[in-house]
Amino acid sequence: MKILVIGGTHGNEPLGPSVVKLFQNKPVEGATTVLANEQAILKNKRFIKTDLNRSFPGDIKSADYETKRAAELKKLCRRFDVVLDFHNTYCPNNDCAFVGKSAKEIIYKTASFLKLKRIIVADYNCINKYAPNCLSVEISLTSKLNNAEIWYKKIAALSQKKELPPSEKVERYKFVYRITLEDRDRLNLKRKNLRAFKPISPSLAKALRVKNPAYPIFIGDGYTPYNYGGLLNKQN
Numbered sequence: 001m002k003i004l005v006i007g008g009t010h011g012n013e014p015l016g017p018s019v020v021k022l023f024q025n026k027p028v029e030g031a032t033t034v035l036a037n038e039q040a041i042l043k044n045k046r047f048i049k050t051d052l053n054r055s056f057p058g059d060i061k062s063a064d065y066e067t068k069r070a071a072e073l074k075k076l077c078r079r080f081d082v083v084l085d086f087h088n089t090y091c092p093n094n095d096c097a098f099v100g101k102s103a104k105e106i107i108y109k110t111a112s113f114l115k116l117k118r119i120i121v122a123d124y125n126c127i128n129k130y131a132p133n134c135l136s137v138e139i140s141l142t143s144k145l146n147n148a149e150i151w152y153k154k155i156a157a158l159s160q161k162k163e164l165p166p167s168e169k170v171e172r173y174k175f176v177y178r179i180t181l182e183d184r185d186r187l188n189l190k191r192k193n194l195r196a197f198k199p200i201s202p203s204l205a206k207a208l209r210v211k212n213p214a215y216p217i218f219i220g221d222g223y224t225p226y227n228y229g230g231l232l233n234k235q236n
Contacts, residue, residue, distance in 0.1 A: 004034065004077060004080040004082070005031060006085040006086065007036065008020070010053065011042075011044060017041055028156045037066065046223060051066070082110050085127055087136060088223070089138055091218050092196070094138060094218060096138050099120070099134070100121070100134070103134075114154050116170070119173070121175065137151075172235040173235060175230055179228040192204065199213040216229055216230070
């Protein structure tokens, strides 16, 4: 299986670049790596001008670094069976994976093989929307999975597989709402004790105009201080 490992889509999230570095030091047949946003990594910033993961599908002719880079990455992804794009969150208990609406079945099998039990469908502009073979791995900084060696071993094992077993039962969600700072203040959300993947009250779901039950994610994440978090609905 041909795998592309992407690190540093957001330049200040450490896990991805650490995984890439391990593969650079100890190459594995079938696994290729790329640092997505090298300029941001060098400056330890989330992005330089525009968020790379909100710049897809990109424009190869753009003068903007991240817009052009998005187009380059989208093209690169087509060469691989599976793309693994690594991210971090400050929020505890938020380990999960993101896929696009048109994700290939191999991506769900990959998530199962990697023991990622929560999968979220994103239909906004991000790498998953435009690369149906991409699984974005989100790991909390405090998680035991925030360890490059663990992912090196998992990916090395994955690269040796020609076929993957059927995916096991996972929790499937859809991203439905981005909670704004205005929402936070208007509804006094800091006092609501919102916890990842635990349903909010029906009254709060109604106030935020989302289908009930709704499940929070990335609440108060230090990587995205311009948002307060997100809301999910479960999929059957």
